[in-house]
Amino acid sequence: MQNNALRQLPKATDLVDFASNDYLGFSNSNTIFENTHQYLLEHNLIQNGATGSRLLSGNHSVYQAAEDYIAQFHQADSALIFNSGYDANVGFFSAVPQKGDLIVYDELCHASIRDGIQLSHAKSYKFLHNDLEDLERLLARHSETIIYIVTESVFSMDGDTPNLEELVQLAEKYQAYVVVDEAHALGVLGEKGEGLVQSLQLQETVFARIVTFGKGLGCHGAAILGGEDLKSYLVNFARSFIYTTGLSPHSVATILMGYHQLEMAREVQQKLKNNIAHFNQEKNRLSLKPLFVHSKSGIQSAILPGNERVKNIANQLQEKGFDVKAILSPTVPEGQERLRFCLHSFNSEKEITEVLQLLSTFVFGH
Numbered sequence: 001m002q003n004n005a006l007r008q009l010p011k012a013t014d015l016v017d018f019a020s021n022d023y024l025g026f027s028n029s030n031t032i033f034e035n036t037h038q039y040l041l042e043h044n045l046i047q048n049g050a051t052g053s054r055l056l057s058g059n060h061s062v063y064q065a066a067e068d069y070i071a072q073f074h075q076a077d078s079a080l081i082f083n084s085g086y087d088a089n090v091g092f093f094s095a096v097p098q099k100g101d102l103i104v105y106d107e108l109c110h111a112s113i114r115d116g117i118q119l120s121h122a123k124s125y126k127f128l129h130n131d132l133e134d135l136e137r138l139l140a141r142h143s144e145t146i147i148y149i150v151t152e153s154v155f156s157m158d159g160d161t162p163n164l165e166e167l168v169q170l171a172e173k174y175q176a177y178v179v180v181d182e183a184h185a186l187g188v189l190g191e192k193g194e195g196l197v198q199s200l201q202l203q204e205t206v207f208a209r210i211v212t213f214g215k216g217l218g219c220h221g222a223a224i225l226g227g228e229d230l231k232s233y234l235v236n237f238a239r240s241f242i243y244t245t246g247l248s249p250h251s252v253a254t255i256l257m258g259y260h261q262l263e264m265a266r267e268v269q270q271k272l273k274n275n276i277a278h279f280n281q282e283k284n285r286l287s288l289k290p291l292f293v294h295s296k297s298g299i300q301s302a303i304l305p306g307n308e309r310v311k312n313i314a315n316q317l318q319e320k321g322f323d324v325k326a327i328l329s330p331t332v333p334e335g336q337e338r339l340r341f342c343l344h345s346f347n348s349e350k351e352i353t354e355v356l357q358l359l360s361t362f363v364f365g366h
Contacts, residue, residue, distance in 0.1 A: 187216020
């Protein structure tokens with residue numbers, strides 16, 4: 001493959017984790033594991049675990065309990081669980097926007113959003129990353145059309161966030177529907193990890209939110225948050241919901257217990273926020289700030305152009321015991337190759353300082 005960018009499945013390691021999206025360490029939580037088992041016992045779901053589409057045999061009582069809890073937690077009218085964030089995005093964008101509608105999406109939106117848009121009968125245009133002037137230019141040209149504006153709370157490769165308050169104002173001006181993917185915000189942003197939309201009190205003005213559980217919640221699945229009419233429509237027309245085996249009762253109970261833990265895990269969330277602040281302070285102290293995309297999230301990316309160069313530095317960090325991943329083109333545009341640091345509540349300040357000191361040595365040679 002050109003540019004030495006052939007992907008390989010990573011091997012399990014005992015390196016210090018700066019690579020996973022398990023921001024709060026929930027994937028290894030004994031409390032969530034034990035509470036899930038107890039919930040299944042109490043609700044007689046250990047033996048009663050038949051699988052199938054939720055429209056046939058797979059709609060266990062725990063689904064209703066989990067969806068009600070998620071909707072309440074996120075101050076939404078409804079929640080509909082999907083098997084993954086990919087399934088949720090493909091299901092939404094392939095079903096909801098109609099022929100004659102328009103989707104305008106940030107150019108750095110995730111591949112799952114793009115794949116869903118490709119399956120849609122609506123027209124689509126991308127706008128420059130977090131550029132509201134470019135967005136308004138597109139909105140003004142299509143003001144007579146039903147428009148969906150699509151962005152993310154935290155972009156998965158850059159770790160930055162949009163000016164969501166101004167974006168919502170633009171949407172109101174042009175009567176557009178706002179759709180926000182909160183995959184990397186759940187558990188990270190907001191007072192209790194509720195995400196960017198709620199932290200800005202914009203939940204009443206956003207048409208749909210996609211929250212995924214494989215990052216901050218440490219388990220499988222995703223949900224689309226919105227009105228009851230949206231949920232009913234997705235149940236009837238989202239093919240990635242209809243034509244698939246629903247998550248098992250164990251998986252859904254794990255989601256529910258993950259949310260319960262999120263309500264109580266303020267100390268863990270604060271530790272993550274402290275680690276993000278410490279990372280930003282240390283990259284300033286070590287003169288590394290110019291390399292990094294501006295971010296106050298759990299994703300911190302140092303731009304180091306060239307697949308060979310960035311792979312070489314990632315390998316050196318791994319040899320020193322730190323699991324930091326190189327992101328190569330064409331996953332990111334050529335010239336935007338990067339090291340992607342994912343921060344967690346369980347990383348120590350000492351580990352953060354040490355990995356950045358090593359980065360400084362490998363980049364600057366001192």
